Amino acid sequence: MKLYNYELSANCYKVRLLMSLIGIEWENITVDYYPGREHKSEWFLKLNPLGQLPLIEDDGFILRDSHAILVFLATKFDDTGKWYPTQNAEVLGEIAQWLGFADSLNSTAGSARLHDGLFIECDIDSCRSGAHRLMRILDEHLWFQEKQNNMWICSHSNPTIADIACFPSIMLSEEGGISRIDYPAIRRWCDRVRRIPNFIVIPGIFAAGPDINCENTGS
Amino acid sequence: MTQVDSTLISDWHVVADIETLKDDTITTTYLFGERIQIERNHLKSISVTTDSGREVISRQKYGFVWVCLGEPGRPIIEIPEAEENDRHVITGGSMGVHVSGLRVVENFLDMGHFPFVHDGYLGVETNSETFPYQVDITADDEIVATDCKFFQPVASPNAEGGIMADYEYQVLRPYTAVLYKTNPLQPHRKDYIAIFVQPAGEEHCIVHPFLCYLKDGIDRCTVRWFMQLIFGQDKPILENQLPKCLPLDPRAETCIASDATSVFYRRWLREHNITYGAIPIDSASNFSESKSGDIIR
Ligand SMILES: [Fe+2]
Numbered sequence: 468m469k470l471y472n473y474e475l476s477a478n479c480y481k482v483r484l485l486m487s488l489i490g491i492e493w494e495n496i497t498v499d500y501y502p503g504r505e506h507k508s509e510w511f512l513k514l515n516p517l518g519q520l521p522l523i524e525d526d527g528f529i530l531r532d533s534h535a536i537l538v539f540l541a542t543k544f545d546d547t548g549k550w551y552p553t554q555n556a557e558v559l560g561e562i563a564q565w566l567g568f569a570d571s572l573n574s575t576a577g578s579a580r581l582h583d584g585l586f587i588e589c590d591i592d593s594c595r596s597g598a599h600r601l602m603r604i605l606d607e608h609l610w611f612q613e614k615q616n617n618m619w620i621c622s623h624s625n626p627t628i629a630d631i632a633c634f635p636s637i638m639l640s641e642e643g644g645i646s647r648i649d650y651p652a653i654r655r656w657c658d659r660v661r662r663i664p665n666f667i668v669i670p671g672i673f674a675a676g677p678d679i680n681c682e683n684t685g686s
Numbered sequence: 687m688t689q690v691d692s693t694l695i696s697d698w699h700v701v702a703d704i705e706t707l708k709d710d711t712i713t714t715t716y717l718f719g720e721r722i723q724i725e726r727n728h729l730k731s732i733s734v735t736t737d738s739g740r741e742v743i744s745r746q747k748y749g750f751v752w753v754c755l756g757e758p759g760r761p762i763i764e765i766p767e768a769e770e771n772d773r774h775v776i777t778g779g780s781m782g783v784h785v786s787g788l789r790v791v792e793n794f795l796d797m798g799h800f801p802f803v804h805d806g807y808l809g810v811e812t813n814s815e816t817f818p819y820q821v822d823i824t825a826d827d828e829i830v831a832t833d834c835k836f837f838q839p840v841a842s843p844n845a846e847g848g849i850m851a852d853y854e855y856q857v858l859r860p861y862t863a864v865l866y867k868t869n870p871l872q873p874h875r876k877d878y879i880a881i882f883v884q885p886a887g888e889e890h891c892i893v894h895p896f897l898c899y900l901k902d903g904i905d906r907c908t909v910r911w912f913m914q915l916i917f918g919q920d921k922p923i924l925e926n927q928l929p930k931c932l933p934l935d936p937r938a939e940t941c942i943a944s945d946a947t948s949v950f951y952r953r954w955l956r957e958h959n960i961t962y963g964a965i966p967i968d969s970a971s972n973f974s975e976s977k978s979g980d981i982i983r
Pocket residue numbers: 793799803804916920
């Protein structure tokens with residue numbers, strides 16, 4: 468399994484995270500997304516004419532789009548069937564719904580982060596307000612889920628790929644100037660995701676446990 | 687606009703990585719809270735103008751666009767390592783950070799955070815032992831910290847296992863710092879990492895890393911990958927620092943100022959009357975308040 472990967476990409480991180488959680492071995496192919504724009508180079512456009520990361524190659528099978536890759540990986544490699552329960556129509560429906568929601572998070576909170584950090588152009592005000600609108604919806608949803616003793620986004624006793632798809636844009640939102648302070652249910656859910664066994668980080672996210680503000684003193 | 691120190695006005699500042707510019711396109715950025723436009727034509731020549739239409743002095747060097755808003759008081763720094771042809775000489779990927787650039791320089795000089803922020807790469811959380819080192823001011827009025835040693839599990843992507851890395855730090859200008867660190871494959875030579883920090887505003891900066899890594903066992907893409915991995919770990923730490931400007935009062939933030947290089951750096955900034963991005967000593971009594979925000983986005 469090859470992953471065409473950029474370290475700071477939230478979408479690449481979704482794939483790396485699920486591979487770690489399921490325990491899939493993979494080979495890293497670093498693409499110089501920034502500042503090199505290698506994802507728009509001729510060789511990469513042959514693999515993905517959209518010029519987007521991530522992309523995987525599994526035994527000659529090429530797949531682009533982070534959410535498509537999550538579906539593929541969970542279906543093919545997760546023997547427990549909990550990350551993408553293919554026999555459960557309701558949960559699959561919910562997952563598809565929240566994968567769409569995660570796309571909207573990408574184009575709002577995710578774009579704001581790329582704007583502030585890497586100067587990728589967007590309408591920053593509408594990205595930020597759009598992200599807050601989505602986070603209010605997610606926060607309320609998670610609050611009701613908790614009331615029903617459900618700790619995850621979908622109505623399922625385990626986390627699913629919907630949690631993995633939504634997590635990075637949410638957890639990295641502050642890099643785009645989007646605070647999570649008003650979303651307590653989201654913050655509790657983020658901690659739960661960070662405590663899933665074999666969780667891995669992306670630069671900008673720390674493992675559960677020490678609070679970022681405590682680590683500050685050494686800097 | 688906040689008063690900008692004359693030494694900074696007459697100095698050179700990086701405002702763009704040339705690799706990210708497109709021909710016949712205007713790129714907008716900020717310097718000292720002022721909006722500036724960078725335009726490159728199809729002949730690759732670059733002009734930089736302020737919002738008021740004034741053209742400012744600009745140069746292309748080391749893969750970056752440099753500008754000076756006033757009369758240059760000294761040349762752009764010289765980097766001998768950039769001329770050595772067994773090195774990758776590359777820009778590292780410029781990143782916006784919502785904090786004073788002086789905070790970024792101070793963090794760059796500090797080894798104490800390695801085990802906590804760069805656990806598994808530049809340090810190990812279970813081993814935060816630091817060794818005494820030497821800090822001096824050179825005849826050229828630069829800060830130099832030598833004999834800095836640190837155990838690093840992954841000092842560089844081409845390291846096979848942990849090494850005791852030797853560091854040397856230099857602060858060349860208020861917003862420019864350099865470090866030399868042991869190359870894992872050629873331990874008698876050092877890799878070179880500089881950060882040119884663009885003071886976009888007092889509380890916003892753009893960090894432009896510049897790297898001269900020995901080519902042995904590493905490709906360009908991997909050099910960039912590692913720089914961005916490490917800096918991506920620093921970013922949230924930096925953006926959570928309060929106040930966002932750097933307090934220059936020695937009594938402020940004593941826990942942080944226990945680091946010798948940091949003490950030197952703050953004192954050196956005071957002696958050079960650098961106030962932009964800082965909380966000068968006479969206003970330090972209210973240092974807990976953020977400086978009035980210069981909104982740059
Ligand atoms: Fe660091």
